[in-house]
């Protein structure tokens with residue numbers, strides 16, 4: 001039906017999902033340099049050949065024995081947590097389906113920041129904008145956060161810039177190097193080093209006072225703008241009570257739209273793909289526990305790390321508990337997860353440091369590299385299909401999870 | 407070959423008016439009226455005192471995509487009411503439930519084909535993905551155009567209709583869409599420039615383009631391309647008193663081309679009466695009755711809690727103070743459209759809500775041709791789709807209708823003509839507004855009827871004087887010839903199909919994005935190539951979905 005003939009490859013190393021022009025064929029697009037991509041590509045290149053060779057020539061008997069033992073652990077378990085670093089629709093769907101079949105709990109390992117944003121949305125709502133809209137339409141950007149935003153998504157400034165100079169208020173803790181990156185991308189940057197806690201209050205003050213009383217350049221920019229986009233990422237926002245901070249900002253933005261136009265762009269990590277998928281399947285963004293195959297949502301109680309603590313603390317429950325860890329990254333296992341002594345099945349490209357009867361590994365390739373996958377861009381408007389020319393379809397998390405309850 | 411016989415059943419599909427019981431056969435995935443004399447019948451059902459209809463078709467229901475998922479997110483509360491022994495008869499767990507629940511509940515009501523009416527081109531993949539995860543239903547989506555800056559600038563620069571057609575063809579094909587939807591033509595984009603209203607002949611704040619220009623260009627494109635479904639229009643001035651004027655102007659704007667007005671109930675208001683809000687349903691119904699090229703779906707209001715969601719940020723924002731509970735989500739999206747979501751409770755005793763309820767029913771009762779008025783609540787906007795059996799009873803039973811009318815606000819009762827409309831829908835008319843009509847409007851020849859050769863999506867209802875009881879719990883449902891549900895109990899999964907519009911130059915349409923100048927303009931506007939959001943056919947087949955092409959049959 002639809003056969004796009006010249007789709008450039010897409011990078012899946014962060015939630016910007018950049019298209020990567022093929023320099024030979026694609027004179028219309030500028031070549032991309034990205035420090036993160038550079039590092040990640042080298043890491044992947046170093047392990048990829050070994051990994052794909054291992055997978056292609058995997059000892060199928062040994063693997064089916066491991067699978068058999070994993071199925072055994074699943075059957076013995078009284079309480080199951082499905083968690084991990086879940087970055088694709090396919091893994092997320094499989095994770096939620098597995099939790100449903102096993103009447104288990106499902107929550108990504110590091111979902112605190114995302115849930116600050118989600119909980120605020122569930123209390124207050126907000127006025128948001130997608131990246132493409134903000135890029136084309138904003139006459140003022142307010143970027144709140146710190147250097148981590150650029151570490152997480154190095155090409156974001158380029159993706160935000162439409163090719164003409166636009167004023168930008170950079171608020172938070174930004175190094176000179178970062179400020180330079182924003183300027184070099186083409187923004188007219190004014191950097192304000194201030195306590196982030198105060199930002200919502202400051203914005204309210206400026207809009208209350210109006211142009212007759214507010215004569216700072218910052219204030220004038222804010223008051224004169226016809227369409228302001230406020231960008232932050234919950235994972236690069238150092239404030240005490242992140243969810244309440246987001247509440248205040250969202251309320252200001254909603255009210256301000258009574259007279260002018262302003263919107264927030266809350267940039268999500270790759271894990272937003274999990275929250276989106278889980279929401280459409282079950283009605284809830286995560287932190288759910290299935291009982292009789294029906295989901296119940298408790299954003300405070302059904303948190304992966306708390307479940308581990310609870311189960312570990314109770315001797316008998318610990319023996320009957322099982323963690324199924326799904327990994328769409330090449331990163332090492334988080335130390336706090338590694339410290340847990342509960343039984344676990346790891347489904348991912350990286351083996352755990354030790355393997356035993358209570359710690360099994362089902363190897364996978366890498367999402368977007370050895371198998372095609374769907375991932376959300378950080379604004380959660382575009383769901384990008386990351387193609388793969390030479391896939392290893394049996395070594396995907398979703399394929400393994402399907403086999404676990406067969 | 408597998409043959410199932412439905413014996414002694416009364417066929418009701420809006421085409422075949424059989425009052426006498428007859429036999430209907432399912433041969434593999436298709437329907438038949440006869441089988442060879444020596445053929446062996448594998449399964450036999452004696453269905454005396456039952457009637458059979460084809461699977462229901464919902465032409466307009468919000469079941470997949472960014473704003474639908476936001477609506478789920480916005481409503482984490484769950485009712486503590488026990489679901490009882492027959493959970494398929496109870497309320498949905500939330501105004502917009504997850505896809506698993508959506509698919510199950512539609513099937514349990516005998517619906518088998520549903521259309522998401524507002525796919526943003528940039529978000530079409532998500533919409534399809536959610537629909538893919540909605541079990542038991544075959545699905546399709548309409549792509550939202552008419553606030554996309556690329557089209558607006560083409561119209562503003564007086565690009566030829568051929569160029570516009572090429573662009574529209576690309577958007578339809580690359581979104582794997584069934585149709586084009588326009589929402590408040592130009593108004594969503596105007597709101598991004600802080601304009602709060604846009605009438606049909608008013609210019610966009612920054613471009614020399616009016617909604618009339620947009621409606622004309624898009625309806626022309628739909629017709630000249632030969633799309634199966636006509637332009638699917640959410641008019642200007644949603645929910646605003648006096649909006650009948652812009653609704654009739656919208657019908658004029660397409661100059662006799664085919665058009666479908668969606669959730670028309672929200673677009674036929676006057677500004678008379680004690681509260682400056684009145685019904686103009688008769689004006690719209692008159693126009694529809696006189697115009698064979700017009701179809702509508704109603705968007706009936708049903709009392710209770712829901713969430714309203716729409717791409718129409720302009721009017722959703724204007725109503726934001728009505729949110730109950732008080733929280734709202736809005737988004738401006740990707741130079742293409744936006745969305746606004748408000749939790750909302752329709753109350754019987756509230757003047758406007760009561761009158762809205764009567765206006766929807768007036769449309770059903772005043773429009774004479776039941777194949778051009780379709781049963782919808784614009785789920786979840788007017789109420790949940792699970793209210794359809796109740797709505798059918800309202801249409802079939804005058805006394806029941808009046809028993810609810812009696813509970814409305816006295817001023818709403820005083821100014822409504824509903825009591826004078828004594829019409830009661832017949833079963834074949836119910837089949838027309840829920841099956842036959844939508845199928846015809848969508849170019850689906852083999853759905854929505856029980857003719858030989860049609861797809862064997864079959865629903866068997868036990869006769870009951872109470873239409874609500876009858877339509878909320880079919881005895882059995884077949885999907886593509888297989889028995890998938892018996893008295894609410896789900897028996898097996900079924901294969902799923904994506905419905906897309908076929909049109910003569912479909913394959914060519916897909917080369918639009920690769921042409922240098924188009925690609926350059928696209929990249930300049932969006933910052934990525936046209937391929938990032940375009941959907942490839944392999945994306946459906948890799949997931950095990952079938953693809954069915956709908957055709958305009960004239």
Ligand code: SF4
Pocket residue numbers: 011012013014015016017018032034035036037152153154155156
């Ligand atoms: S910004 Fe992210 S997606 Fe883009 S090239 Fe760098 S790592 Fe890849």
Ligand SMILES: [Zn+2]
Pocket residue numbers: 466468523669784787
């Ligand atoms: Zn709608």
